[in-house]
Amino acid sequence: MITRFAPSLTGYLHLGHALHMLQVWGIARARGARVLCRIEDHDLARRRPVYETAILSTMEWLGFVPDEGMTASSPDGASDYRQSDCGQHYASALRLLEEKGLVYGCACSRRQILDEQAGGEGELCYAGTCSRKGLPLQGHAVRFRLPGREVAFSDLRLGECRQVPRLQCGDFPLRDRHGQWTYQFACVCDDIRHGVDLVVRGEDILPSTGRQILLLEALGYPPPAYFHHPLILGANGEKLSKRQRSESLSSLREKGVSAAEVLGRAAHAGGLLDAYRPLALEDALALAG
Numbered sequence: 291m292i293t294r295f296a297p298s299l300t301g302y303l304h305l306g307h308a309l310h311m312l313q314v315w316g317i318a319r320a321r322g323a324r325v326l327c328r329i330e331d332h333d334l335a336r337r338r339p340v341y342e343t344a345i346l347s348t349m350e351w352l353g354f355v356p357d358e359g360m361t362a363s364s365p366d367g368a369s370d371y372r373q374s375d376c377g378q379h380y381a382s383a384l385r386l387l388e389e390k391g392l393v394y395g396c397a398c399s400r401r402q403i404l405d406e407q408a409g410g411e412g413e414l415c416y417a418g419t420c421s422r423k424g425l426p427l428q429g430h431a432v433r434f435r436l437p438g439r440e441v442a443f444s445d446l447r448l449g450e451c452r453q454v455p456r457l458q459c460g461d462f463p464l465r466d467r468h469g470q471w472t473y474q475f476a477c478v479c480d481d482i483r484h485g486v487d488l489v490v491r492g493e494d495i496l497p498s499t500g501r502q503i504l505l506l507e508a509l510g511y512p513p514p515a516y517f518h519h520p521l522i523l524g525a526n527g528e529k530l531s532k533r534q535r536s537e538s539l540s541s542l543r544e545k546g547v548s549a550a551e552v553l554g555r556a557a558h559a560g561g562l563l564d565a566y567r568p569l570a571l572e573d574a575l576a577l578a579g
């Protein structure tokens with residue numbers, strides 16, 4: 291099996307990421323899976339390349355070593371594991387969906403989408419206004435034509451989950467009108483290309499799993515196994531101050547906090563450890579797996 295750690299380049303890593311890495315590597319260890327690291331910087335407007343070096347160096351400092359993909363010692367230059375270098379892969383996946391009639395151009399403004407939205411479960415739900423207009427993809431946002439059916443999947447921690455993406459978000463965008471790829475699309479294309487068959491994610495993004503499965507199916511691939519882990523926020527978040535939750539791991543490191551202390555704090559705040567104590571990586575991984 292192969293799973294992934296896929297940080298975005300929109301900030302430094304914080305304690306929530308330490309818990310996430312612990313879950314990714316812990317579950318991989320317990321199931322004999324390999325871990326790949328890819329940089330999710332599909333959002334060219336928000337990406338800050340300076341974060342890449344900091345993220346990879348922090349990952350290494352904590353002892354998380356990927357079996358494949360980006361590491362602190364990756365050579366400079368384009369990489370198959372950095373989304374901003376992979377536009378041609380997303381373009382060819384989009385052509386496949388276009389041939390199948392599964393995408394369409396959308397000219398709606400955000401205002402219009404808000405005014406016409408079709409319900410949704412706490413998120414913006416696109417009403418399908420442009421689905422039959424036959425607008426060209428070029429120069430417009432590109433939306434994925436969702437089937438109306440329910441998606442059922444089994445999560446390794448939560449058990450059976452059911453979602454109806456069309457009622458949650460409606461036909462969602464794969465590319466915006468400026469040509470920027472979206473997270474959902476880039477992530478699914480990468481998982482296919484990298485052979486990811488075990489996805490470890492925070493449970494805050496559980497609502498988007500069904501739509502990723504529909505996208506995978508449309509591209510001709512079966513869904514991976516999923517494990518959605520609890521977050522630091524919530525009941526266990528009370529163990530940490532707001533400042534502690536948002537403080538970057540790089541700044542903790544600069545202040546002389548050890549990797550074992552960070553791992554202990556993350557495990558404690560994530561509910562894996564009843565009372566805080568510093569943890570060696572091996573012990574921390576055993577708790578997560």
Ligand SMILES: [Zn+2]
Pocket residue numbers: 395396397398418419420421
């Ligand atoms: Zn539209």
